[in-house]
Amino acid sequence: xxxxxxxxxxxxxxxxxxxxxxxxRTVGQIYALLFVSPRPLCADEIVEALGISRSNVSMxxxxxxxxxxxxxxxxxxxxxxxxxxxxxxxxxxxxxxEERKKREVDPTLSVLRELLMQEPATEEERHAxxxxxxxxxxxxQLTNWYEDVKGLDTARLATLLAMGAKVTRLLExxxxxxxxxxxxxxxxxxxxx
Amino acid sequence: xxxxxxxxxxxxxxxxxxxxxxxxRTVGQIYALLFVSPRPLCADEIVEALGISRSNVSMxxxxxxxxxxxxxxxxxxxxxxxxxxxxxxxxxxxxxxEERKKREVDPTLSVLRELLMQEPATEEERHAxxxxxxxxxxxxQLTNWYEDVKGLDTARLATLLAMGAKVTRLLExxxxxxxxxxxxxxxxxxxxx
DNA sequence: CTGAATTTTCAGAAAGTTCTGAAAATTGCA
DNA sequence: TGCAATTTTCAGAACTTTCTGAAAATTCAG
Numbered sequence: 001x002x003x004x005x006x007x008x009x010x011x012x013x014x015x016x017x018x019x020x021x022x023x024x025r026t027v028g029q030i031y032a033l034l035f036v037s038p039r040p041l042c043a044d045e046i047v048e049a050l051g052i053s054r055s056n057v058s059m060x061x062x063x064x065x066x067x068x069x070x071x072x073x074x075x076x077x078x079x080x081x082x083x084x085x086x087x088x089x090x091x092x093x094x095x096x097x098e099e100r101k102k103r104e105v106d107p108t109l110s111v112l113r114e115l116l117m118q119e120p121a122t123e124e125e126r127h128a129x130x131x132x133x134x135x136x137x138x139x140x141q142l143t144n145w146y147e148d149v150k151g152l153d154t155a156r157l158a159t160l161l162a163m164g165a166k167v168t169r170l171l172e173x174x175x176x177x178x179x180x181x182x183x184x185x186x187x188x189x190x191x192x193x
Numbered sequence: 194x195x196x197x198x199x200x201x202x203x204x205x206x207x208x209x210x211x212x213x214x215x216x217x218r219t220v221g222q223i224y225a226l227l228f229v230s231p232r233p234l235c236a237d238e239i240v241e242a243l244g245i246s247r248s249n250v251s252m253x254x255x256x257x258x259x260x261x262x263x264x265x266x267x268x269x270x271x272x273x274x275x276x277x278x279x280x281x282x283x284x285x286x287x288x289x290x291e292e293r294k295k296r297e298v299d300p301t302l303s304v305l306r307e308l309l310m311q312e313p314a315t316e317e318e319r320h321a322x323x324x325x326x327x328x329x330x331x332x333x334q335l336t337n338w339y340e341d342v343k344g345l346d347t348a349r350l351a352t353l354l355a356m357g358a359k360v361t362r363l364l365e366x367x368x369x370x371x372x373x374x375x376x377x378x379x380x381x382x383x384x385x386x
Numbered sequence: 387c388t389g390a391a392t393t394t395t396c397a398g399a400a401a402g403t404t405c406t407g408a409a410a411a412t413t414g415c416a
Numbered sequence: 417t418g419c420a421a422t423t424t425t426c427a428g429a430a431c432t433t434t435c436t437g438a439a440a441a442t443t444c445a446g
Contacts, residue, residue: 138282
């Protein structure tokens with residue numbers, strides 16, 4: 001590795017974190033390297049920069065492509081495959097959230113749903129099922145929120161984040177204002193333009 | 194294992210997922226077992242139920258306690274340690290979020306901050322630092338949101354989740370209402386990109 | 387077509403992690 | 417105190433994941 005100190009530190013850290021995030025060390029390092037690189041890199045440059053085997057780079061790049069975290073790029077007059085990370089850092093976050101949900105949440109949700117369909121045979125199973133029901137409800141609330149929010153464009157998402165917990169205060173205030181002006185009615189959803 | 198079929202299925206699934214979530218198989222299984230159990234279990238009961246070694250149970254329980262995902266409980270007139278998961282499923286979620294943030298986000302944030310303090314020596318480092326700055330800003334926005342929201346009581350948190358993306362519509366509506374009462378000003382932000 | 391450049395695959399080596407059994411330490415009762 | 421019940425520790429066995437080198441496959445210019 002003959003990288004600038006700053007890049008090196010970042011790459012190594014990302015490798016470490018990679019393990020905690022369920023992507024492996026090499027994959028994390030390659031991602032980090034591409035993320036800070038001012039231009040597309042080809043496999044051999046990555047080999048050179050990280051001091052790992054060519055085959056490892058090849059396999060890790062496949063994995064990153066599968067996760068949509070890097071994309072392949074061809075340079076004119078060069079036969080080799082080059083790679084970059086998407087520019088938009090928010091997009092990276094979205095991708096990551098989506099992939100992790102697919103791998104880490106959806107399977108559990110579907111197992112829970114199946115188990116909740118079953119008739120509990122004993123008191124013990126009845127209790128277990130009730131507990132599973134709680135967990136299912138909770139995960140479903142979270143994923144519904146996520147599905148709802150993930151479609152927002154970046155500006156709105158940023159607004160939402162900036163607002164944070166203040167939203168609930170706003171909601172309460174709005175409720176009161178609405179309550180003042182109107183007799184109570186069941187509210188129907190308005191579709192958005 | 195001589196568990197009810199439903200419990201067994203859940204326990205095994207959670208074990209599998211455990212690996213994807215960075216906690217290991219046994220830890221996942223023990224957690225799942227305690228989660229659906231109608232009463233506190235002691236180590237030997239867990240050994241019996243899951244068919245794993247006593248020492249493994251002991252170590253895994255330590256880990257779960259460190260994560261605050263199970264708590265120790267003493268039954269009157271019994272010398273053994275018993276274990277339960279906290280009842281409130283939301284609390285479990287909060288704990289999990291907090292622990293994962295500590296392990297998976299905070300270290301990165303602090304490395305990024307350090308690297309951003311440095312003077313870039315080359316053009317390459319300048320570019321890398323700009324990129325790291327983007328990542329830092331993004332993670333910080335997320336953690337700020339999280340810090341803000343995590344203090345909400347469960348009812349408000351549920352409201353917030355239920356509201357989801359509709360919040361931004363509400364915000365825009367509120368902006369307009371507020372705007373009516375005030376002198377017009379040029380807007381910096383364009384709606385709907 | 388040929389063959390050099392490049393990428394991919396895969397068996398097994400290396401490294402990392404999880405799990406066990408045996409032994410040590412702790413606890414609290416008599 | 418002594419002792420049985422219980423929990424903890426830890427070296428190394430078993431298992432899993434990651435990484436490599438060598439070989440196969442693909443690509444494309446001539």
